[in-house]
Amino acid sequence: MLSKKAKYALKALFVLARDFGNDATLIAEIAEQERIPKKFLEAILLDLKNHGILFSRRGKTGGYGLLKSPDQITMGQVVRIIDGPLAWVPCARQNGYQPCDECNDVETCSIRITMRKVRDATADILDSTTLADCVRLEKEPLDWII
Incomplete structure (x- = not known):
């Protein structure tokens, strides 16, 4: 079964995929848009960053974005990062x-x-x-x- 954490990760990544090529997206925007608890989302996005899926930017225009094009990141990669085998x-x-x-x-x-x-x-x-x-x-x- 897909965990809630993996589901939230995918939902957040879909937001970032739709925004690909724009500036980084704020965590608060993703959390509000997808109805994900912000603290939980922060941990998920940090995990994805540590696995080379996302980049982060600090400051006023800060947030997260995809390191690669959305057509280069599979659901399988994400599920394995979050839920394991x-x-x-x-x-x-x-x-x-x-x-x-x-x-x-x-x-x-x-x-x-x-x-x-x-x-x-x-x-x-x-x-x-x-x-x-x-x-x-x-x-x-x-x-x-x-």
Whole structure:
């Protein structure tokens, strides 16, 4: 499940994607526009900055902005930064694999095999969906998504 922190991170990044190319956007503006608690948003944006997604500027014209174009940042990158691996169980992880204590045979475990499929499908979607795609969907929603 997507955490509230990851959802807020994505919502804030969509604001910054819409503003890409303009000056930095104030945290207070993002928080008000997206109804995100300001203190929580500050921590989220700092985390994204520390991972090379955002830049920050201090002062009167300060705020945050995207370091790269919105078409170069995927939802998968953001979700992994905020929530960690996409796999629901440690034995299905691409990175940081950990076998389950109760597993008899990793190679034939139907739970692991199914959860790998879920992880792979999720990764395919999130890693091929950019912030630019999401901003475009706000203007032109696809019928199959709704």
